Amino acid sequence: MAQTVSRYGRVEPIRPRSKVRLPFPLSLYQTAVGKKWVMALTGLMLLGFVIFHALGNIKMYIGPTEINEYGEALRDLGGHIVPRTHLLWILRIGLAGAFLLHIHAAWGVSRMSKQANTAYKGGRDYIAANFASRTMRWTGIIVALYLVFHLADLTWGWFNEDYIRGDVYFNMTESMSNLPIALIYIVANVALAIHVFHGAWSLFQSLGINNPKYNPARRLFAVAIALFILVVNVSFPIMVQAGVLENDGPTPHEEAAE
Amino acid sequence: MAKHINLTLKIWRQDGPKAAGRFETYDVPDISEDASFLEMLDVLNERLIESGKEPVTFESDCREGICGTCGLMINGKAHGPEKGTATCQLHMRKFSDGDHITIEPWRAASFPVIRDLAVDRSALDKIMAAGGYISVNTGAAPDANLTLVPKDVADTAFDAAACIQCGACVAACPNSAAQLFTAAKVSHLNLLPQGQPERWSRVENMVETMEEFFGACTNHGECYEACPKEISLDFIAIMNKDYVKSKIKNRRLASQQG
Amino acid sequence: MSAVLDARIPKGDLSEKWENHKFSVKIVNANNKRKFTVIVVGSGLAGASAAASLAELGYKVKLFTYHDSPRRAHSIAAQGGINAAKNYKNDGDSVHRLFYDTIKGGDYRAREANVHRLAEVSVNIIDQATAQGVPFAREYGGLLDNRSFGGAQVSRTFYARGQTGQQLLIGANSALMRQVGLGTVELNNRTEMLDVVVKDGQAVGIITRDLLTGEVEGHSGHAVLLCTGGYGNVYFLSTNAKMCNVTAAWRAHRKGAYFANPCYTQIHPTCIPASDDFQSKLTLMSESLRNDGRIWVPTSSSETRAADLIPESERDYFLERKYPAFGNLVPRDVASRNAKAVVDQERGVGPLKNGVYLDFSAAIDRDGVNAIKERYGNLFDMYERITGEDPYKVPMRIYPATHYTMGGLWVDYNLMTTIPGLYALGEANFSDHGANRLGASALMQGLADGYFVIPATVGDYLANKLGDAVVPTSDPVFTQAIAEVADRTKQWLSTGGTKSVDYYHRELGKIVWDYIGMSRDRNGLEKAMSEIPALHEEYRKNVRVLGSADTLNQSLEKAGRVDDFFGLAQLMARDALEREESCGGHFREEHQTEEGEAKRDDDNFAHVAAWEWQGEGGAHVRHKEELVFENVTLSQRSYK
């Protein structure tokens, strides 16, 4: 029945639909709309973590013992019901998965847009697109690189000869009193705040959460979170540098154990 | 008599789809402020023809902002500086004496330049053919008042249906995404009771066809700023939600729950 | 003569004709439909609805349009609404009333049987469009809303904000795109039809030019449907889209299709006046504005003050003065002619003194700014965008402009032209509107033709062709026509003249507007008939078309279209000259009542004038189709 369609649509697809249909629900991930949905969900998880993590880190200001106890509490999450650190590992694996998915999807949608895009030779103006929305890929990459660095620094102790497992307060003040490292922390967390400034707004659109009554609040939500991350996370390196958070050597009475 | 102004235009000239293009500069003195932007280009063309030069190719038809034929990138803005206004409805009183105006065709990989400022937008029709309809053969329709449509639903569907398929959203989108257009078309039908039977297949087919040609939306919102009909970004959220539902929900259940 | 112009009106009672006809015409068996190829030219309401409906039935359809997308056809621009005899308001509307209003509105120059059929199927159009998802205005209860329009006494106009045309076209276009997706319609966009191919007296195909590559090609089919719209752009300035043209109809005419009533053109009273020489088209402002706006001009032709400084005593509310009963709401043609009269007396307003005021200050004082904003907000915004003047503060300036053409290809009851196998639908045919079209009736007619009439009538012709293959495009009728079209197109590139196509189009438009516009007289028409050929001659020698024929070349496209407008303009003048009466949109100064109203001559002119082409340079032959009125009594309009 199909005839040759002679003129209409002389434009050929730049990315023909994949012939392979993945089974439910993976087929969702074959499209950009689906990928963005996954990014929003994983973004939301990551956001949850970052906020929780930042809240935890505030304990730094209360004192070395408190923050260390908090770290210990995390490891002991689940109490006696599950073996020690198991729940933490589940969370870690979930988080790592979310992170990888988020990055994979980001790579996918970015590649797709690159194929679809042609630059304006005479330049172009932006009205709605802001610095944050236009630099998501870069701020994302900065955060990813930072994360590796961050784990190496505070979880594996690669840059710190005196690293003491479990002595969070000591490790952190030790690292951050080093100016280049403090700067890395500052730059990365500013990047994260920028990333979240757009991301925390964007995720509502991607998830299709839309209610004209509450829509104006979405921007507020994003600004609040971005600001929170900015203020809290950037404060640590600054405060350590400024000497407010002092490095008094290893915290006493703390068994370094995991 | 209306004020007259003198302009310098920098216009993209390209002899054919495969030819390399270039900017050319034209002095266009003595243009009435009452002229529309396209009438200003008509005047330029008259003068070019008079001096034996080939006129600039640009497209238009209704010149009333409804057919969607016109569309130029004017000083880096799709449809020019006036919000909610198609190029043909833009008037020269928005410009001042001595202005330099850069005019470029719309750019996206799936909007290939045909000549000068004219591009091929038939990819948008491919999206329409993929599902932008309600299957009802002529003569098979029940009485129009048999299906009640709440006024609010009808009004919202109308807001989406106002799209004139001009492609400015694609032209303005940093990702060359056709989200706003497709969302307008999907939402128009998916919101109405008449559109329910094909709701899920419609959104699935239209989105997937869209992605064969265009980039991935990362919620920049430039499209809305450029749209001559001010189609709301909310429709993108509606489409995203319907798309994800179409992929992960059991169609039968989804249809039962609306 | 009348043997040729057999309208093939079915026998029987007026209200049974269509039903009887549908039963008596031959139909093509469902399984055989796919053996027929139908060519549809045009993707406006008529073309899109016809192509979709025929493809649904099983015919193979090839659609052609010069637009980049079928959805851009000129129908998209209609604002006001579409009529249908639904009687949802219980205000006494009926098929018969719609029929009667349309016949009367057309000043008794339309065919009864066609108009009745139009009224009958009008109700199905609304059903069809609604099912397609056309978002017509609704009441709070969820039912369809409608309003009264264009002076009708009942409320029967369905509307979709100010974009009824776009919404209906999106509906028809969605049905079309569905078939395109299914592969039953071959969609040829950016392809202009430049000739009809006739073999053994029957239409067997068309010749097209690919606007992107310049390739000239033949396409064969068992039947050809022209749905190519009206010719209002012969005036250069009109409310029509820039690309609207008469080429398809005119080329068919030259191949033997009669052209009916070319002088019937409609001038719409409320358009924004031209602001200067660069003006490229005119913008319609909805007629509804006359409900609240008062139309006036200064009493003195030497008036120079701003509107608000002119005292009441020095204003002439000329419509209210002359027509106390109807006031500003007189029909389109009456309002238009009176505006022209005062402008001719040099009492026009605006920098070029080419408009009249449409003043809302009284309505604003009475109902408040908000009420007016509610009613007309978007129109006021549009006006301000175009003119830079704020109509809340300064009266609008309006002037009549060409809006619609009632004339077109002559068709019989089956919509077939005088060339067997060639049909004309929508504004392209001479249609159901007589000498004057009522508001909101063109959309109705285009869709009636496409959705409901042609699917039922085309089979009558095709059934006889069962088993016949289409004439191959290698046939000499095609190859010759292709060569001829290619040469005709290229000729413009070698003319080597000095002036642009637009220049000549504008000059032609001035002649047509001045002499074959709102009012006509023998002197002017004769003058037009000598000026048009002279300008045409000059055009052919002195037009300058640059570039080449094998790329997108807009000047080249226009060159051929304007050439055909010249031929049409000459015929319009002739038709206007020979119709020695005034009726509807055709006002002959010689034929008016003492009050200055149009005076019909039913004894001598109750007929359709259908013109037969006699070759280049030959004088057209005028045929008549007598109009028989069995169900209405002819009366003279009066709006005093």
Ligand SMILES: Cc1cc2nc3c(=O)[nH]c(=O)nc-3n(C[C@H](O)[C@H](O)[C@H](O)COP(=O)(O)OP(=O)(O)OC[C@H]3O[C@@H](n4cnc5c(N)ncnc54)[C@H](O)[C@@H]3O)c2cc1C
């Ligand atoms: C501003 C405005 C407002 C209006 N408002 C109303 C209203 O409120 N109510 C109402 O009832 N009517 C209204 N009308 C009238 C109405 O819109 C038209 O009469 C009607 O839409 C014509 O439809 P159509 O399908 O016959 O032709 P069109 O819509 O004009 O379509 C013609 C088609 O033919 C194609 N075509 C033409 N020539 C060729 C060729 N040579 N080769 C290939 N393709 C060709 C074009 O591409 C186009 O697709 C209005 C008209 C105007 C100008």
Ligand code: HEM
């Ligand atoms: C803790 C780390 C991160 C958080 C909290 C986070 C959060 C988010 C959120 C909420 C979104 C919006 C999702 C949507 O609208 O669907 C988003 C989008 C995005 N993220 Fe991340 N992200 C993080 C890390 C990364 C990394 C490491 C990368 C890439 C290398 C990245 C790249 C992107 C990109 C490209 C987008 C798309 C832009 C957009 O949707 O507007 N992100 N991110």
Ligand code: HEM
């Ligand atoms: C300046 C701000 C930050 C500070 C002070 C900080 C501090 C720390 C410290 C001290 C640890 C080690 C905890 C332990 O070993 O018990 C840690 C672990 C970690 N941090 Fe951060 N962090 C900051 C920002 C971030 C950000 C922005 C991210 C995410 C992008 C992040 C991701 C992680 C991860 C994934 C771990 C490992 C957790 C685990 O072991 O399970 N941190 N952080």
Ligand code: SF4
């Ligand atoms: S959504 Fe707006 S910008 Fe995009 S095609 Fe439709 S009208 Fe044009």
Ligand code: F3S
């Ligand atoms: S500008 Fe582009 S990124 Fe999405 S919101 Fe609009 S399509």
Ligand code: FES
């Ligand atoms: S020319 Fe029709 S929208 Fe601009």
